Amino acid sequence: MDEFVCLRIIQMNGVDLSLFQFDYDMSFAVFFMNADETIYGRYGTRSDRPDHADRHISMEGLKASMEGALDLHRRYPDVASGLEEKRGPRPRYERAELYPELQNYTPMINYQNETAKSCIHCHQIHNAERQGLRDSKSPIPDDVLYLYPMPGVFGLSIASDTRATVSGVIPGSAAAKAGLQAGDELLNVKGQPLISQADLQWILQNEDSGKTTLPMKVRRDDETIFVEVALEDGWRRKSDFGWRVSTWDLRRMVLGGMVLIPVESGKAGVGLTVKGAGRHGDHAVARKAGVREGDLIVSIGGRDTRATEAEIIAYLLEETEKGDSIPLTLKRGGREISIQYKAQ
Amino acid sequence: MKIPFFVAVTVALFFVTTPSLLAADSKQSRDEMVLEDRAELLENDTWIYNDIEKAKAVAKAANKPLMIVFRCIP
Numbered sequence: 001m002d003e004f005v006c007l008r009i010i011q012m013n014g015v016d017l018s019l020f021q022f023d024y025d026m027s028f029a030v031f032f033m034n035a036d037e038t039i040y041g042r043y044g045t046r047s048d049r050p051d052h053a054d055r056h057i058s059m060e061g062l063k064a065s066m067e068g069a070l071d072l073h074r075r076y077p078d079v080a081s082g083l084e085e086k087r088g089p090r091p092r093y094e095r096a097e098l099y100p101e102l103q104n105y106t107p108m109i110n111y112q113n114e115t116a117k118s119c120i121h122c123h124q125i126h127n128a129e130r131q132g133l134r135d136s137k138s139p140i141p142d143d144v145l146y147l148y149p150m151p152g153v154f155g156l157s158i159a160s161d162t163r164a165t166v167s168g169v170i171p172g173s174a175a176a177k178a179g180l181q182a183g184d185e186l187l188n189v190k191g192q193p194l195i196s197q198a199d200l201q202w203i204l205q206n207e208d209s210g211k212t213t214l215p216m217k218v219r220r221d222d223e224t225i226f227v228e229v230a231l232e233d234g235w236r237r238k239s240d241f242g243w244r245v246s247t248w249d250l251r252r253m254v255l256g257g258m259v260l261i262p263v264e265s266g267k268a269g270v271g272l273t274v275k276g277a278g279r280h281g282d283h284a285v286a287r288k289a290g291v292r293e294g295d296l297i298v299s300i301g302g303r304d305t306r307a308t309e310a311e312i313i314a315y316l317l318e319e320t321e322k323g324d325s326i327p328l329t330l331k332r333g334g335r336e337i338s339i340q341y342k343a344q
Numbered sequence: 345m346k347i348p349f350f351v352a353v354t355v356a357l358f359f360v361t362t363p364s365l366l367a368a369d370s371k372q373s374r375d376e377m378v379l380e381d382r383a384e385l386l387e388n389d390t391w392i393y394n395d396i397e398k399a400k401a402v403a404k405a406a407n408k409p410l411m412i413v414f415r416c417i418p
Contacts, residue, residue, distance in 0.1 A: 001390060001411075003408060003409075004408055004409055004410065004411040005392070005399055005402045005403040005406065005408050005409070005410050005411070006390055006391045006392065006399075006410075006411050006412075006413070007391070007392045007393075007394075007395070007396065007399035007410060007411070007412045007413070008385055008391050008392070008393055008394065008412075008413050008415065009394055009396070009412060009413070009414050009415075010378070010381070010382075010394060010414075010415060010416065010417045011394075011416075011417065015396075016396075020412075020414070022414070026414070027415070027416045028413070028414070028415050028416075029413075029414045030411060030412065030413050030414070031410070031411075031412040031414070032409055032410070032411055032412075033409065033410045033412060034403075034409060034410070035400045035401075035403035035404035035410065036404075037400075040409060066411065069409055069411070070409065072409075073408075073409040109378075109394075111378075111379065111382070114375065115374075115375040115378045115379060115417075116373075116374035116375050116378055116417060119378075119417055121416060122414065122416065
């Protein structure tokens with residue numbers, strides 16, 4: 001720790017979004033950076049498993065990433081060219097409070113009055129980005145919806161106590177086809193040195209959502225080898241965003257505030273049931289239309305085939321605009337009920 | 345490398361779920377927790393609180409890398 005200058009940031013008010021781009025659904029994220037704003041790497045990955053949100057982070061993993069950052073710092077500026085892409089494209093707004101949706105916030109948190117309320121939470125940036133697109137009737141691109149994909153989208157898992165060592169490869173996956181194996185240490189992907197799984201997710205986040213390839217430099221035993229992972233068209237959509245805090249706002253937009261969970265196979269319809277329906281404000285739209293907890297979704301927005309909640313949200317975002325009526329057929333106590341609610 | 349308690353606590357805080365935050369709220373308001381957290385860190389020799397320009401200046405003078413932790417208010 002003494003080898004770093006340590007900074008704690010607790011809010012997104014006033015934060016330079018052209019520099020600090022990360023998965024804003026995190027509640028804990030780390031940047032390693034040079035004083036000249038060259039980014040060495042990121043740390044912090046939240047699991048999509050609500051019962052085990054911390055499975056991708058550990059003290060050992062953080063320590064390994066810190067050592068990786070120190071190594072890059074010692075070799076800087078010789079390694080500078082590989083770090084350029086660690087900084088992202090120019091954002092739509094340079095500061096969170098410049099988003100029209102966040103204009104009531106100030107560049108500084110208010111320590112004198114209603115301190116917590118004056119804070120822009122990280123996930124509100126995702127919300128504001130999507131709301132702006134929705135309001136302007138623009139489609140929400142895959143890289144704004146399927147954020148910071150896990151390496152699982154191409155069949156890879158990373159050991160949480162390492163910088164980026166492969167802990168498993170799914171047989172038949174793109175990672176397996178590229179020849180990656182458990183124990184392989186990912187040193188560099190697309191020219192960027194890796195010091196964490198978050199660095200790999202950063203690369204995936206900025207990768208084209210269509211068919212593409214990821215060249216990788218890998219250490220296997222004492223050898224350095226090069227492999228290339230081929231990602232198929234639509235690879236990004238394999239990631240699930242249902243766990244994300246910012247999905248709460250997507251539920252408001254197209255589910256009228258419903259939270260949907262899967263039911264056992266064999267049930268008719270989309271295979272989802274209503275776990276919860278909001279009770280307040282714009283999150284209560286579905287409830288006001290007649291939805292109740294426990295209702296089985298037979299069809300929604302014209303879709304009646306099995307899907308996850310995330311797939312339904314993505315489908316409705318594509319198919320509807322703000323103000324459209326969404327038809328919903330429910331099953332309650334053996335009886336079918338048809339209602340409609342408004343997209344937001 | 346010895347990891348100080350604060351980092352362990354920060355990581356540990358990551359595990360905190362909304363229900364436990366709500367439980368904490370019953371004892372201490374969020375505003376109080378933010379202000380207490382700030383007061384503690386402002387007195388801390390290791391951590392700079394919410395001041396990127398100061399952190400960059402210190403890092404430049406010391407030729408050290410920055411470790412910047414984004415951690416939501418308690």
